[in-house]
Every structure is written in C-alpha cells, then in structure tokens.
Amino acid sequence: MCCAERKVKDMSNPILMQFPLKGEWYSPNTPGSKIPSHGTNRYGTRYAYDFIQVDWTRKGWPAYRVSMMQYLIKGAALEDYYCWGERVYAPCDGMVVVAEDGYAENKKTNLLTDVFKAYKNANYFDPYKDNIQCIAGNYMIIQYAKNVYAALCHLQKDSVQVTVGQYVKAGDYVGNVGHSGNSFAPHLHFQLMDSRDITKANGLPCAFREYEIFIDGLWKEVKDGVPTNRDRIRF
Numbered sequence: 001m002c003c004a005e006r007k008v009k010d011m012s013n014p015i016l017m018q019f020p021l022k023g024e025w026y027s028p029n030t031p032g033s034k035i036p037s038h039g040t041n042r043y044g045t046r047y048a049y050d051f052i053q054v055d056w057t058r059k060g061w062p063a064y065r066v067s068m069m070q071y072l073i074k075g076a077a078l079e080d081y082y083c084w085g086e087r088v089y090a091p092c093d094g095m096v097v098v099a100e101d102g103y104a105e106n107k108k109t110n111l112l113t114d115v116f117k118a119y120k121n122a123n124y125f126d127p128y129k130d131n132i133q134c135i136a137g138n139y140m141i142i143q144y145a146k147n148v149y150a151a152l153c154h155l156q157k158d159s160v161q162v163t164v165g166q167y168v169k170a171g172d173y174v175g176n177v178g179h180s181g182n183s184f185a186p187h188l189h190f191q192l193m194d195s196r197d198i199t200k201a202n203g204l205p206c207a208f209r210e211y212e213i214f215i216d217g218l219w220k221e222v223k224d225g226v227p228t229n230r231d232r233i234r235f
Helices: 068-074 111-124
Strands: 015-017 024-029 049-052 087-089 094-100 138-145 148-155 173-176 188-193 206-215 218-225
Touching: 138 173, 148 173, 188 206
Parallel strands: 015 206
Antiparallel strands: 024 049, 049 188, 087 173, 094 138, 138 148, 148 188, 206 218
16 A cells, blocks of 8 residues: 655644544545634634545535435434544543533534524634533543643533543543534544643644545555545545
8 A cells, every 4th residue: 555645834843643533534624725724723723623424425425314405404413424423532642631521412403503603602702701612512632742732522412431630542432423512513623732721722733643545446545644625534
C-alpha cells in the first residue's frame, strides 16, 4: 500500500493525534479545506474537525438513511443517522480534566430549529452566565501536555465513560457519537486547544498519525496527514 502525504498551509508543526473513531468517515468541516474550519476562532475551534458517516453511493453523500425530502420536511430521527451511537476513542494519552454528561439530545434533527439554535448560540451565548453545554453538549477534555488539550464534543447522552482525574491511553473507549449541544446533526466535533476552558481557548493545529483515503478505487495510506472535505477516509 502506498503512502500519500497531505500538507496544508497554516498547519505547520501540527500536533499529531490518533484518530478518535474507527471505520469510514467524512469531515465536512476541517482545517484541511479552510481555516478557520468553522468560520470563527472562538471557543478554540480554529483548527477543529467535524466527523460524520455518509452513504457514498447516494447523491450528495447524505448522513441519514431517509430521503432528502423527508429530512427537509419532517426531519430525521437520530437512529436514522449512520454515525449516531458509534464509539469514540481517546486520541492521545492524558488526564481527563473535564467530563460532562447528562445533557439531553433532541430526538430528531430539524433544519429550521437547528439553524436557529446555531444562530442564537453564535450571537448571544454569554460565557459568564450560559452553560457551555448548550454549545459543546456532552463532552470531555483530555490534557495531553502542558497547554495542549483535546476536546471531544456533542456526545450521546449517558455515554461518557470517563471521569475527571482519570488517566486514559490513546485508543481507550471514552464515549459515543451524539447530537447534544450546538449540533446540526449527529457528529463528532474534535479539536486541540491551549486551555481547558473552551470559552477562552485558542485552537491548536492537529494532524493524524495514520489513516487511509480512497483514491481511484484503492485505499491509500496517509501518515501525519490532514483530511480535506473531499476525502473518503478510513481508520
């Protein structure tokens, strides 16, 4: 299997992580395609990734099993999303410094409601009085090194497997993909940052030690790479 390198401008000297999921995934929001990847530098999201699973055989690569018409008119139940409930794994060795669970997920996605929620949180969230879980949902933060923290957000309710003070190793099962907080659809939001406080953190560039991309009908190995929003990736 050949090895391909994925280098991205403004991602010099990225911190290398193990991928926090297994199987085939797609990253619609990634620093491999634009920086800031989420359109803002707030909340440590400058170099953040979103990961979903899609049907590569259907037009538009939908993340849900229902028709697009049903999604647009009625929404889609969480169970209809390919990635909802998939296991999440620690991307690095480190100490758990934040672990928040119990935040309710919406039972289904609704385009208008989710867009309104995103707009409200983007423009009116007050870190001094609002609960950060309305943005991050159920989430955890792992301290990897001095001033390097890994955040895993929007997890499934009651799925967080770790507690504050617990030491984890890369690859440990830590939770499940969910739809909690400021989430348009079930997905995993992953970022590195320089503080355990999301409201004050700056994002840090991150690349993945090893994964595969599907090119011309073949899976090709990538080392120390950054996926783009065009890549079909496997871990």
